[in-house]
Amino acid sequence: MTDKRMTEDEVVAELRSGMTIGIGGWGSRRKPMSLVRALCRSDLQDLTIVSYGGPDVGLLLAAGKVEHLVYGFVSLDSIPLEPHFRAARESGAVTVSEWDEGMLQWGLYAAASRLSFLPLRSGLGSDVPAVNPDLKTVTSPYADGTEYLAVPALNLDAALVHLNRADASGNGQYLGPDAYFDDLFCGAAERAYVSCERIVPTAELTAAAPVQSLLVRRSDVRGVVEAPKGAHFTTCEPDYGRDEAFQREYAQAAADDESWAAFADRYLSGDEAAYQAAVADRTLEAAR
């Protein structure tokens, strides 16, 4: 089996400005944050981001990387509104496709299944079609003649997801409460990259967890990144929960340019190792 191990920066080197990139996880849960941080450090621009959004979207907006956003929501869960997202929307800094949450799943599933669209009831009657004029409806060819929303495929140039474990060839495993839609993001993408807490020998994957926890197949994966604490500050259960204190600091810092500059200087000015070291320092300080 091909060894697909890479670093975050090697993943980002395979991406290009203007690409459509899907990001796995949900809100502030199991987000591939080390890959997002690497994207923020890069010179990539004008990205279209598809996400059940959380601080992944917030950081990319703050770094000026996003031209267009496709989402059902952008939230930090324990803090309902993502502050950078809110600021970007209220200043008109980003164009958006705001969809029903189920539409996003359907768009990813259509792309993963090589369909141009999938029919769905959700969205009809709401203002979602009005604010997304590119959306069209389709009429059932059967006797019922029902009209559905034709949710277009969300074809991704790349997908980034974070899992608990993977082997070196890209078989990915989740051990937490929910797979979210990470397998669909990978299936919908030309190139999928999996970061994980630990890369383990293949045999170890099913030694400690049921076979159903194997979520992503290596045939859908181009690169694997070992990224301990790679989802920080979002949840990565059972390895660790959300760093709520850090998330609060993040959200408070986003309130104005000056405090955000200080936050970025402290945590985001170096590489991933520097980030993790700064977070460890902060935790030590808080314990004193």
Add this chain to the structure above:
Amino acid sequence: MSVQEGVRPEVDAATVSRAEICIAACADAWRGDGEILASPMLTVPTIAARTARATFEPDLLLSDGESRLYTGTWAIGETPPADRIEGYVPFRRIFDILWSGKRHVMMSPSQVDRFGNANISALGEFAKPTRQLLGVRGAPGNTVNHPTSYWVPRHSARVFVERVDMVAGVGYDRAAAVGGDVARDLDIRRVVTNLAVLDFGGPDHTARLVSVHPGVTVDEVVGATGFALDVPADVPESRLPTAEELRIIREVVDPRGLRDKEVRA
């Protein structure tokens, strides 16, 4: 035996808080629903759904808001023991359930109009909102697939408006315009607020005043509503919780009194 069987202990109205009235009114939203998933958002609806299941609606399914269904009754903020898990409902399966129709959600919109259109997305012009809210989230799909109710902790003319800025949850006029399955299945059961209970039983499925909470006048409700509310000649008071409901609320589900943080009065 000094107490006759079947006779309920009296509830002293003076000891019942406004939040507890609201919880009983929210619980009634799920009355008669049977074996479906009850999905409350915010504190009062969460207490209400658990109270409904613990008393008059025992077949409801309830999740921890994460990915598990649990039997029994547990406190706000508490995780029930693992031996009470009865099902696995990650987000993808929540979509399966909501598309199947076997769910009744209670959401908290920032704006509602007289046809039940609801906004949780953004205030102002959508392209550049004056205030970004949550996004439409699951509201478009929820409303056209299964029963939906709303909880409004602060009844005001800023919430109950003539036109919502962005239709996230679909109302009756919009559903009628689509027709078909959407018009057939749209079911906005009730809107519970800190002042009153509304439904959409007015002319052409418009908002109607169902009851006012004890201590609230009809005029207060009408004055705090930014559209013409259908007001029947005789508007009853919202019911009191039963003694058993109060016991569940106070001793089992919300011993810390979080309900009073969401509803002051």
